[in-house]
Amino acid sequence: MKLFSKERPEIPIVHHTKEDGSAWTIKEKLWLGLSVAEYKKQFFRNPVNWFMLMIFAIGIPLILGRYAFGLGWVTHASNDYPWGLFLGFGLFGMVPLSASGFMLGTTVELFGRKDFHSIERLALLNGLLGYFFAVLFLEVDLGMPWRLPYPMFVSLGPAAVLFLVAWHVATYLSVQIAEVLPAFFEWIGWLKGKRIIRKYVLGLTVAGIILSTLHQGALGALFTYAPAKVHPLWVSSNFQWIHFFVSSIFGGLSMVIIASTLIKNYMGWRCDDDFKNNLDYVTIGMAKGASLAMITYLVVKLVAVAHDQEWTYLLTGWGSYYMLELGVAVVLPMFMFAFGVRNNWVTLIRFGAFIAAIGIIWNRLNTALVCFNWQMYQEIPHWKEVWITVTIYALYFLTYRFIVYRLPIVYEWKGER
Amino acid sequence: MKKLNRRSFIKGGLATTAAAMVVKEKTSAASGDFDNYPEGMGVIVDLTRCVGCRSCEAACNKEQDLPEPAVPFDDFSVFDHMHHGEKRRTDETAYTVVNRYDTPEIDHPLFRKIQCNHCNEPACLTSCFVNAYTKTPEGAVIYNAKVCVGCRTCMVACPFYIPTFKYSSAFTPRIMKCIFCYDTRLKNGQPPACVEACPQEALTFGRRKDVLKIGKQRIRETPGKYVDHIYGEHEVGGTAWMYLSSVPFDKVGFDTHVPKEPIINSVKEFLAMVPMVLTIWPGLFVGFHLLATRKDKVKEMEKEAELKKAKENDEKEEQV
Ligand code: SF4
Numbered sequence: 001m002k003l004f005s006k007e008r009p010e011i012p013i014v015h016h017t018k019e020d021g022s023a024w025t026i027k028e029k030l031w032l033g034l035s036v037a038e039y040k041k042q043f044f045r046n047p048v049n050w051f052m053l054m055i056f057a058i059g060i061p062l063i064l065g066r067y068a069f070g071l072g073w074v075t076h077a078s079n080d081y082p083w084g085l086f087l088g089f090g091l092f093g094m095v096p097l098s099a100s101g102f103m104l105g106t107t108v109e110l111f112g113r114k115d116f117h118s119i120e121r122l123a124l125l126n127g128l129l130g131y132f133f134a135v136l137f138l139e140v141d142l143g144m145p146w147r148l149p150y151p152m153f154v155s156l157g158p159a160a161v162l163f164l165v166a167w168h169v170a171t172y173l174s175v176q177i178a179e180v181l182p183a184f185f186e187w188i189g190w191l192k193g194k195r196i197i198r199k200y201v202l203g204l205t206v207a208g209i210i211l212s213t214l215h216q217g218a219l220g221a222l223f224t225y226a227p228a229k230v231h232p233l234w235v236s237s238n239f240q241w242i243h244f245f246v247s248s249i250f251g252g253l254s255m256v257i258i259a260s261t262l263i264k265n266y267m268g269w270r271c272d273d274d275f276k277n278n279l280d281y282v283t284i285g286m287a288k289g290a291s292l293a294m295i296t297y298l299v300v301k302l303v304a305v306a307h308d309q310e311w312t313y314l315l316t317g318w319g320s321y322y323m324l325e326l327g328v329a330v331v332l333p334m335f336m337f338a339f340g341v342r343n344n345w346v347t348l349i350r351f352g353a354f355i356a357a358i359g360i361i362w363n364r365l366n367t368a369l370v371c372f373n374w375q376m377y378q379e380i381p382h383w384k385e386v387w388i389t390v391t392i393y394a395l396y397f398l399t400y401r402f403i404v405y406r407l408p409i410v411y412e413w414k415g416e417r
Numbered sequence: 418m419k420k421l422n423r424r425s426f427i428k429g430g431l432a433t434t435a436a437a438m439v440v441k442e443k444t445s446a447a448s449g450d451f452d453n454y455p456e457g458m459g460v461i462v463d464l465t466r467c468v469g470c471r472s473c474e475a476a477c478n479k480e481q482d483l484p485e486p487a488v489p490f491d492d493f494s495v496f497d498h499m500h501h502g503e504k505r506r507t508d509e510t511a512y513t514v515v516n517r518y519d520t521p522e523i524d525h526p527l528f529r530k531i532q533c534n535h536c537n538e539p540a541c542l543t544s545c546f547v548n549a550y551t552k553t554p555e556g557a558v559i560y561n562a563k564v565c566v567g568c569r570t571c572m573v574a575c576p577f578y579i580p581t582f583k584y585s586s587a588f589t590p591r592i593m594k595c596i597f598c599y600d601t602r603l604k605n606g607q608p609p610a611c612v613e614a615c616p617q618e619a620l621t622f623g624r625r626k627d628v629l630k631i632g633k634q635r636i637r638e639t640p641g642k643y644v645d646h647i648y649g650e651h652e653v654g655g656t657a658w659m660y661l662s663s664v665p666f667d668k669v670g671f672d673t674h675v676p677k678e679p680i681i682n683s684v685k686e687f688l689a690m691v692p693m694v695l696t697i698w699p700g701l702f703v704g705f706h707l708l709a710t711r712k713d714k715v716k717e718m719e720k721e722a723e724l725k726k727a728k729e730n731d732e733k734e735e736q737v
């Protein structure tokens with residue numbers, strides 16, 4: 001894209017009309033104002049795309065195979081480990097990293113911190129896509145994916161935690177679609193739609209907080225169904241939901257920092273000055289918030305160990321692993337954030353965010369797989385399961401990029417708004 | 418948009434109250450009104466009587482129309498089969514399996530039959546979000562494949578690792594687990610196939626409260642023969658199938674760390690918090706919003722006042 005944006009002043013598209021006063025059609029907007037040949041050229045110039053194609057070449061047949069031959073064909077079909085990577089990574093990992101939407105929505109719309117405005121849309125999009133793909137992961141993992149609406153409409157089991165997760169993720173997904181739609185409406189030029197949503201923004205934001213608190217927590221509470229299976233250090237009937245909720249706060253913020261860093265470095269042509277100039281400032285702000293959440297998290301973790309009288313476990317091998325996780329995944333990035341905030345060292349914050357996000361996934365995988373059945377054997381996922389997981393994540397990446405390339409997410413629409 | 422739209426606020430409030438009501442129903446259902454059918458049936462398994470003949474396995478296979486086993490039922494080499502260092506377990510082809518345990522305490526091996534224990538407050542049932550499980554008044558925990566989504570939470574929740582999934586099927590997968598022979602026998606008051614097939618009377622079928630009495634009687638009347646505990650009397654809130662053993666239960670593969678209370682109790686902490694969040698959060702955060710944007714509003718009002726004053730002044734000047 002860099003290639004063309006230099007030569008052609010009207011690219012990237014930020015306005016309904018071209019230089020000469022005629023309007024861009026939706027089709028042209030979709031092609032980024034390039035001709036098909038130009039589009040292809042820029043697509044194949046990018047080594048990332050080749051890498052993606054490679055993943056898909058094997059991953060898509062595997063996914064088709066999963067639907068044709070059953071879950072047993074791509075996983076180890078374990079009855080001891082009913083949940084594998086699809087949920088361990090795709091649901092339990094993706095959802096906390098997508099808490100960004102409600103975090104920034106709250107900051108900007110509810111607390112009136114307009115200074116974070118430039119990152120709000122990216123945070124909302126990050127949230128929406130994360131949830132959407134978590135549901136996709138779920139659709140790969142469910143035994144009968146065609147029955148996805150059953151818990152909503154066919155046979156209700158409202159006493160179950162998963163019932164709450166299902167309802168809340170579904171509702172929250174719609175809330176997030178509504179929150180991202182204004183960007184889409186600007187882009188297609190349907191301002192009425194945008195105004196309608198604008199009216200409900202406060203309601204949507206408050207709904208977002210409630211739904212997020214509950215389902216982020218509920219994902220944790222799911223493991224309290226297995227108090228004797230998950231290692232006691234990773235499960236606590238009293239605090240599990242708080243652990244999952246609080247860690248989703250810094251997880252979501254870290255993910256936005258990562259996304260914005262990648263966008264700034266590899267999609268500079270798409271960002272406007274407002275986004276670029278404010279980025280360091282908002283990154284520092286988000287790091288501040290994240291480090292506070294991390295402190296809270298560490299305290300609640302400690303309280304849980306004390307409350308459940310688990311000190312002796314800390315002296316075992318599992319205890320060391322637990323300390324390692326907390327040290328690398330939380331304490332280290334927390335200090336990086338704190339130090340970065342104090343010294344305005346944004347690069348350090350960005351690395352910290354990267355570690356924190358991986359750390360969240362590590363924690364969720366620990367809870368769902370590594371420390372699950374801790375008195376039994378360890379389940380190593382089947383390679384096909386790993387490949388499918390990577391494939392869906394790659395699809396997530398491409399969709400993310402596709403949207404940021406086009407919609408006014410990291411730039412402001414210059415046409416009517 | 419800046420102004421708090423009163424109408425949307427009230428609407429939001431209503432929606433959350435409605436939601437809170439739904440959730441209230443939820444929590445009361447979760448506290449387990451379905452438990453303890455007093456006349457429910459049960460089985461007591463006496464490990465000291467079991468000789469590991471696998472007749473029960475064969476009978477179950479036939480009764481439940483399960484596929485032909487890879488190793489025939491009269492082949493006892495299966496007792497040495499290990500998978501990931503674990504003894505055999507239930508799977509999509511077997512609702513019940515017998516395992517051998519060699520313990521130093523006694524000079525002969527002990528055998529343990531496992532199957533669904535038909536808990537009083539089943540974890541599988543309480544964790545299922547489409548209500549696929551039912552605890553029948555007869556004591557069986559049965560499963561409805563027509564509504565199951567295949568999320569496998571029940572497998573995670575079952576403390577005894579009983580439900581299994583038909584992973585091999587792409588189009589008709591389902592949970593596979595012992596159903597106490599509900600459809601074919603229990604419903605009509607008959608004992609399950611495995612119990613009937615046992616040549617050693619290691620399995621005793623009857624009302625749960627009666628077989629529990631029988632178990633206690635055996636412990637009392639033959640001192641020294643049994644450890645003084647009936648596994649399943651209290652474990653996870655009590656189970657319909659219970660066990661007697663001559664060695665400590667953890668020596669023969671039982672998980673003695675399962676909670677004494679029903680599994681759902683460890684989830685209640687979260688369920689109790691749900692209505693709170695639903696009712697308190699909206700007011701709290703709208704309040705925050707008003708506080709946080711108050712400064713803006715004050716400024717706005719000041720500005721308006723100034724404008725007004727300026728206008729008045731203008732008008733006055735004009736008049737003058
Ligand atoms: S033993 Fe497991 S499957 Fe059987 S009723 Fe209890 S929780 Fe459910």
Ligand code: SF4
Pocket residue numbers: 544545546547548549550564565566567568569570571572592
């Ligand atoms: S796998 Fe089926 S029966 Fe088990 S919890 Fe999920 S929907 Fe319910």
Ligand code: SF4
Pocket residue numbers: 476477478480481512513532533594595596597598609610611612
């Ligand atoms: S009760 Fe019936 S289904 Fe259960 S193990 Fe015995 S024979 Fe099989």
